[in-house]
Amino acid sequence: MSAIDLNARASATFAAKLQETTELLQQAARDHTATAAFAPPRISLACSLGAEDMVLAHLVNQLQLQAHIDIFVLETGQLHPESLALLARLKASSVAAVKVFTPESEAVLQFVAREGTNAMYKSIELRKACCQIRKMAPLARALQGKTAWITGLRREQSGARAEVPLVDTSDAARVKFNPLANWTWGDVWHFIAENKVDYNPLHDQFYPSIGCAPCTRAVSAGEDFRAGRWWWEDEAAKECGLHVKANALSDTKQHNTKATA
Numbered sequence: 001m002s003a004i005d006l007n008a009r010a011s012a013t014f015a016a017k018l019q020e021t022t023e024l025l026q027q028a029a030r031d032h033t034a035t036a037a038f039a040p041p042r043i044s045l046a047c048s049l050g051a052e053d054m055v056l057a058h059l060v061n062q063l064q065l066q067a068h069i070d071i072f073v074l075e076t077g078q079l080h081p082e083s084l085a086l087l088a089r090l091k092a093s094s095v096a097a098v099k100v101f102t103p104e105s106e107a108v109l110q111f112v113a114r115e116g117t118n119a120m121y122k123s124i125e126l127r128k129a130c131c132q133i134r135k136m137a138p139l140a141r142a143l144q145g146k147t148a149w150i151t152g153l154r155r156e157q158s159g160a161r162a163e164v165p166l167v168d169t170s171d172a173a174r175v176k177f178n179p180l181a182n183w184t185w186g187d188v189w190h191f192i193a194e195n196k197v198d199y200n201p202l203h204d205q206f207y208p209s210i211g212c213a214p215c216t217r218a219v220s221a222g223e224d225f226r227a228g229r230w231w232w233e234d235e236a237a238k239e240c241g242l243h244v245k246a247n248a249l250s251d252t253k254q255h256n257t258k259a260t261a
């Protein structure tokens with residue numbers, strides 16, 4: 001059974017949610033419009049290649065917002081082959097520019113030489129250090145010069161995300177738009193089915209949330225949405241840092257100089 005067969009169930013208010021999402025993307029493009037013709041966009045969609053982000057990439061193209069919004073992917077060097085193949089298809093099909101950010105190879109080499117290839121399983125500190133090198137440092141480069149970014153965060157995804165706002169202005173550096181904050185998992189798959197959105201085939205193998213290969217597994221019936229991410233860790237630690245508030249990050253740094261994500 002495919003992820004579409006299993007999950008595509010629009011909620012009663014789906015049409016209103018889609019309109020809200022559409023209007024928010026258009027507002028984001030208006031509020032952060034490029035400063036001049038041919039200037040690079042000042043707003044980027046952070047695309048993890050998961051179902052939500054493929055919906056948003058589809059909408060950015062469908063709404064013809066490519067002059068104002070580009071798309072970036074963090075290619076950590078640890079993605080599944082299925083994710084890399086989807087990235088190649090996205091780059092080929094998207095009108096909006098798709099930029100790929102990779103970790104600094106010297107930092108990766110030194111970390112692996114020092115801590116081993118499976119350091120992420122040894123401690124939360126080493127897992128976060130790996131995320132810092134492979135995700136957070138490239139993310140900082142991806143967001144350079146951007147006044148806003150767009151994510152596929154949904155409130156339903158986890159307890160930590162239960163209060164995700166549509167527009168998050170808590171970071172003085174840049175606004176974060178979360179246009180799918182109110183969508184259910186069923187809404188996401190309904191949109192994918194209706195619009196024939198390309199998606200990661202790992203979703204058909206019971207991977208609701210997809211990250212790096214060593215840190216993602218399939219989930220069983222009844223398991224939490226993010227149970228397959230860093231499954232060996234406590235629930236509270238399960239964020240890579242991409243969506244952790246700046247003040248939470250500085251608290252973490254104060255307690256542990258290794259854990260910067």
Ligand code: SF4
Binds near residue numbers: 078134
């Ligand atoms: S998700 Fe896992 S492999 Fe990917 S950067 Fe974080 S620790 Fe490293």
